[in-house]
Amino acid sequence: MVYLASSDLVPKALAGDTRAIARLLTRAESGSAEARPAFDELFRHTGRAHIVGITGVPGSGKSTLVARLAAAIRAGGRKVAIVAIDPSSPFSGGAILGDRIRMGELGGDPGVFVRSMATRGSMGGLARGALEAVDVFDAAGYDIVLIETVGVGQDEVDIARAAHTTVVVSAPGLGDDIQAIKAGILEIADVHVVSKCDRADADKTIADLKNMLMLGLASARGTWRPQVVPTSAVRDEGVQELLTMIDRHREALAASGEIDARCAAIAERRLLAAGEEILRDRFVRDRHGRLAGLLAQLARRSLSPHSAATLLIAELGENA
């Protein structure tokens, strides 16, 4: 396989070439400097796809739901891409599970593209990589991009919030610890899914959610009222209703003009994430220079982390 410069991959990806898309996704994940101009260029071609974040606590059944939702989108004739964020080792930086092959029913259909991404090594890069992967799919003409995250941890929540529509998946019968985590993500939902509604205790989960929404404890941004969609993978129910609700949300954002505010918020978050990554890169590059001296002062406790960081940023700006 010939190595192609990232910039040469861009026109191919824009034309929908899946091999070019796959290579760009790999470079989005690794965050290579060589690919930087290519992603800048790709970004100019984004803005058409509807981006849907799907998040939920462990055990909520969101992976099954995502697969079925993708199938329903395809059945309606639209192209769909999935960016799935995997838990992985913070030390190795690699995905332990590897790319998950779990979209069997969709295999061989060029209108579906599934990409698993590792959660990255120490501090950051995950949001940037995942959102650049979304850019690739958006620019390449996928109509809907689903971002699946596990819904625990700030990175994952940030990624879910970088979507036009955020779906939070709940399930009946989870433990107390899980419920506590769940509380942290309910408020970001535009659409709530209660999965496993074949279970007898699902009614209580649905009622609890609806009560919470009535009390305004989890009212979403703007004029849209978050909706609850029950689903059951066992009974094959609710997925079409979920897709309809996602489309309704997209239309409501457009009709009210709120889509502009939401895109502006996403842009601000992405700008900030990019800034943090630039800062990290420069820190690492400077590890044996000024950084080493500051670290020695930290070790002697003659400088605090905050004071040291202030000094370093001032210098980085001067040398930018």
Add this chain to the structure above:
Amino acid sequence: MVYLASSDLVPKALAGDTRAIARLLTRAESGSAEARPAFDELFRHTGRAHIVGITGVPGSGKSTLVARLAAAIRAGGRKVAIVAIDPSSPFSGGAILGDRIRMGELGGDPGVFVRSMATRGSMGGLARGALEAVDVFDAAGYDIVLIETVGVGQDEVDIARAAHTTVVVSAPGLGDDIQAIKAGILEIADVHVVSKCDRADADKTIADLKNMLMLGLASARGTWRPQVVPTSAVRDEGVQELLTMIDRHREALAASGEIDARCAAIAERRLLAAGEEILRDRFVRDRHGRLAGLLAQLARRSLSPHSAATLLIAELGENA
């Protein structure tokens, strides 16, 4: 209650005044600029406490373990503080569960201090706040500081890694999704705890962990070999063994000199986290100035997030 400047609280906290400590903890959590010089000053007095990160997946029983471990530390005559990181709402920025009152058996003992911290709003601040809380306890003379995190998500893993000794709690009988998350944190462990060892299937969990350690899949840094400690809250077993193992690890770090490398790694991570927070603060302060113009260019897609961030950092450095 008279408002005291943070700098006036420092000498009181250093003398062990619990009310001054509590106030400084609140200011660590909120990240107020007023408190900045106080935390710089407190940092000079740190470096005595042994910091233990205790992390585990939801349902692993780590909160119970932390409470019992604190009791065991007290029984041995040492002072102990607990910083517990709570899941909370990314929108409200407040802890949904509030400060957890769950240390009943330790109540009224001035040698124990428990502080729950909310996981903060959009992007960051959690690690900084939690680690400044650790500084407060360290400077105030607590011998051991336990940091309890839920062990999912990069922030939480980063916090757990900012410890001298990292304990990862596993439990038998968790689901597949949970196991996948667990895989991401096993490698950071200096000590593994298998909780709920009264359960019949605990033997398999222990055997799996030991196999993994034998295969070197989760060998920790340096010469220390990670150890497995079985515990049972029901049978009240294993907590003293865990404390002994934590002390053995501390002694091993000191004997080998690895403590210096570990402290240097922690310092570097804290410096980076502080730098990211400075960057965030400046972004927010600049929201209506240069940032607004860059965001407009992002909305028009004439600049990518990375290009916009590069421009902004250069300017921030000039104006530092």
